[in-house]
Amino acid sequence: MPDNEWPDPRLPYPEPAPGRSRAVLAAAVVVLVLLAAGGLAWRLMSNQAGTPVAEPSAAPSSAPRQTARPCPDPKLRVAAAPEIAPVIQRAATTLSQAGQRCSEVAVQAVEPGAVLAAKAQPDVWIPSSSVWLAAARARGRTWTTTGTPLAWSPLVITGPEAIGRLFAPDGRTSWAGLAQGAADGRVPAVRMPDPLLTTTGLLGVHAVRQAIARVTPDDGIATLQALTLRSRLENASADPADILAQLSRATDDTAASYQIGVFPATEQQLTAYQKGGHRVRLVGGPPVDGLVDADYPYATRKGVPAELSKRLRAAITTAALTEAGFRDAATKGALTLPADPEALLGPARQWSGYKSVAFQVLLLVDGSGSMNEKITDRAGHTVTKAALLRQSGATASRLFGEDTSLGMWLFGTSGPTGPAHVEEVSFGPLAGSADGKNRRQQLAAKISSYQPVANAGTPLYQTVLDGVQEMRGRAKPDTATVVVVLTDGSDGGTRFTMSQADFLKRLQAGADPARPVPVIAVGFGPGANLPALQAMAKVTGGRAIAAKNPADLASGIAQAFVAAHGSA
The missing domain is CATH 3.40.190 (D-Maltodextrin-Binding Protein; domain 2)
Structure with a gap:
């Protein structure tokens, strides 16, 4: 079956035994989710392999057996969220005349995201949220709802x-x-x-x-x-x-x-x-x-058999739904969902795009004097950039999973002979020890006590070159190895100052396709040299993120974190 096509509607939807889970429902439809570049492709298919349901055997007879004719295409194809599909199927069976072998209605249990992504669409769609209908409309598909949703069911944490x-x-x-x-x-x-x-x-x-x-x-x-x-x-x-x-x-x-x-x-x-x-x-x-x-709207496409659709809707009774555990009214106090489906799908894509992989990161934090400058945060309070970094960084330190190895450098020289950077947290497993302390705790402590060096220059380029070289030696298969840079300025004011052209030439010369080390750079504030950050990100296959308002630092760190986990 070609990708994105609807499964054969003539295949029956089997009635599960009471109390059985959707593991049984999957005997009717298996949804294989294929993550494809540039979007999602889905394959919907039945595992019945086209085998017809056998009729009960009659008493032995010498009369020649007649082969049953195949059922014609159903007049109404219904896709329902798996948990409500058994109720819909029972209602559909009541529409068949006594002794009728072939049903005019075919019900399939399909997750709503799979229906949304599929090319072929059902005649009637009963998803588990009206949000999916709004998402379909945003894609140019028109669905008409009939009356209020069939049922409701709040989400629980269990x-x-x-x-x-x-x-x-x-x-x-x-x-x-x-x-x-x-x-x-x-x-x-x-x-x-x-x-x-x-x-x-x-x-x-x-x-x-x-x-x-x-x-x-x-x-x-x-x-x-x-x-x-x-x-x-x-x-x-x-x-x-x-x-x-x-x-x-x-x-x-x-x-x-x-x-x-x-x-x-x-x-x-x-x-x-x-x-x-x-x-x-x-x-x-x-x-x-x-x-x-979760609500369960009854939606139809244009051109479907109106009378049959109306009969099916009427056959789905409130008593049957409540008996199955659904509510007959919206839950009091439930959140009002955004009218724009992108307000939900955007965060969902960010969440889904996160890759749970072994992660190696070297965090390079700007310690130059400009980080002492005062700014206004979102609440209107006057704080320093350093104070905001301490607040945001402490939260960011909690993001890294137990399979993370991490190190932290502070860069910013105050004297003519000072080093370009200083190691604040030695590189190693986050769950391991560094200087007698748990490395995660040490990272949080270092960030919470972060203090920029007054009048210090910004050896940005040299620090990035050293950091990439350090992590290239640690790169290994099936592991995301990245350098995350946080800076509010441009390279300069130190004995390590170099031109951007020289920096990029040296950065590219050391590149090794077998050991990639993307640089994810967060430009903090209006003084950050974003073109330089974009250039180093492009050369290494990383990403540059602009936090134009200093109060957006936390958002920048969040984006850097997501980008890092999407680079594997």
Whole structure:
């Protein structure tokens, strides 16, 4: 089947046994997600391999057997979010006349992100959020909704009861608490679904960012804290239904608790699991700092059989939906989602684009006198650039995962014979020791006590040359090895001063395609030489980021972090 085409609509959607997870639903449709350059391509296909469902055998007869004719194409093709698809299928079967073998309605369980990306589109779409319809309209696809959504289900943060006190103290959950617990290593594991494929992932990422932004006024620092959770995920494309299926088979609740950890799901999924009476009990509930609803609109394309579509809609009863664990009204206090779908999809792409790879980074921090200059932060307070760096850098230091190796240099010479840079944190595993201290703790301490050198020059070029050479010797396969530079000025004022042309010539001469070391440079403030930073980034395959307003430093660090994890 060619990429992006809809699966054969004549293949039946099998009815799962009660309490079974979407692992069974996948017997009807398997969604293979292929991450392609420049965007996402999806392949939708059925694993039924075109095999017809066998009719029950009658008593033996000597009469010749007749081969059943293949079913004609259905008149109505329906794509439904996997968790609601069984209810839709049961409703569709009521439309068939007694004894009729072929149905006029074909129901397929498909994640909404896969429908959005597919070239072929269904006649009726029941995604798990109206956001996907808005995203489709932004792509020029028109969907008409009929009435209010069929159902609602808020997102919950859940996990095994054995670790409930770690993520749900007093039975209350929160996105900010989950992020903090993941950063501190207090929660054994955190899993999130793919936000570009699933509603739980998409709305979960939005809710995380909203919850953190509510208590963090600086947008950049809020972004950093949200990415901290992303950097600590055990699995960033987990399927809650698969997790629940795994838990339903577990016989050791303690082992399963620490292996699975914490994950978001819909209330409907959690309710259905709890009704199963499994050994591993789950706890949790809607987060107190970011209640968000999945809703299930009934949408049709232009030209579909109107009468049949209307009959199907009428056959999907509120009683059947509530019996399956859905709500019949929107959840009180749920977040109002942005009208522009890009407000959700943009952060989702950033989240999804983060690469969990072994990471080696050398952090080069400008220690020249200009960092003592005063600026106005977003709250209108007068602070120094150095003070803002201390605040933002301390948050940034939490981003790096346990598989990170890191070192930090400070550059800025105050005398004619001074060195171009000084090692502040020796390079090595972040979880290891440096000078008798945990390297992560030492990094945080160095950043929090950062003080620029008064009247110091800026040996930017020499420091970058030395840093790239140092990390090139450490480069190895399957590892992102980068140099991150933070500066507010231009090269000059020291015995190491050189022309930009000479610098770029030397930087390019040492390049080794087998051992790439991208330079990710953050130009801090209006005095930064952005053209020079762009040039060094281009030569090394890195990226230059402008923080034009000094208060945007945290955002610059966040972008640098994302770029570094996208360079592998």
